[in-house]
Amino acid sequence: MYLPPQFIAKxxxxxxxxxxxxxxxxxxxxxxxxxxxxLPFVTPLPLxxxxxxxxxxxxxxxxxxxxxxxxxxxxxxxxxxxxxFMGPHAYMTPRVYPDLARVPTWNYLMVHCTVEASIIESxxxxxxxxxxxxxxxxxxxxxxxxxxxxxxxxKMMGGIVAFxxxxxxMQCKVKLNQHRPEAQAAMxxxxxxxxxxxxxxxxxxxxxxxxxx
Numbered sequence: 001m002y003l004p005p006q007f008i009a010k011x012x013x014x015x016x017x018x019x020x021x022x023x024x025x026x027x028x029x030x031x032x033x034x035x036x037x038x039l040p041f042v043t044p045l046p047l048x049x050x051x052x053x054x055x056x057x058x059x060x061x062x063x064x065x066x067x068x069x070x071x072x073x074x075x076x077x078x079x080x081x082x083x084x085f086m087g088p089h090a091y092m093t094p095r096v097y098p099d100l101a102r103v104p105t106w107n108y109l110m111v112h113c114t115v116e117a118s119i120i121e122s123x124x125x126x127x128x129x130x131x132x133x134x135x136x137x138x139x140x141x142x143x144x145x146x147x148x149x150x151x152x153x154x155k156m157m158g159g160i161v162a163f164x165x166x167x168x169x170m171q172c173k174v175k176l177n178q179h180r181p182e183a184q185a186a187m188x189x190x191x192x193x194x195x196x197x198x199x200x201x202x203x204x205x206x207x208x209x210x211x212x213x
Contacts, residue, residue: 001084001112001171006179009172010211016051016059019111019172022087023049023061027136031063031165033074033081033117043071047083047165048132059170061115062129064162072161075117083165085111088200092177096186107187107201110173115165123154126162176205184209 009018023029027046035041043065050060061083065071075081087109094102120126134142145153177183184205191202 001173003171003173007173007175009174012172016170016172019170020049020051022109022111023085026085026087030084031081034078035074041071041074043069046133048136059167061165061167062132064129064160067159067161072119072163075163076119079117081115081117083113083115088197090198090201092187096183096190098182105177107176109204112171113167114169115167117163117165120162120164123157126157129162176201176208178208
């Protein structure tokens, strides 16, 4: 993605803490690859992050799609794909600037990953993947899932195709107009009084300010 230097997450050179936080708090991704006609094919789906620690460790994204969804076949044929995660985002009026010669903009946080896919075949590996997703989104459901019985679990897993996405490259864009310091206070004040997404942007502005201190 287009990533001007002023919007690169500050920790990108030494780690991906900001990117990982965005993935975990906004797990509904857009998985994009190429179909058999050479056109982009997009599937929205939640992904679980497995972030390796230390030099040489791998970062993985785990997910699944319905078996009738052809996307898994495209991944099997052409494993390289793109995954994006959209964090909080909102419009920003030019009225925040002290002068009038300004234009509107849209602020947002986003993670962009280049990945290589591999299909997960075994029941045990699928089960581990599902348990990760259950723990992420509905831990109270774990006992119910375990109590459904192996036959039912096998039947349900037969209706999905699971995959592991190995992250080859990760970009994190933090666009909060931080290159316009003259508008930061007014922008923060507006976002702080806005909707959920706008308030989330105000909190990210606070984090950005703290990281500079």
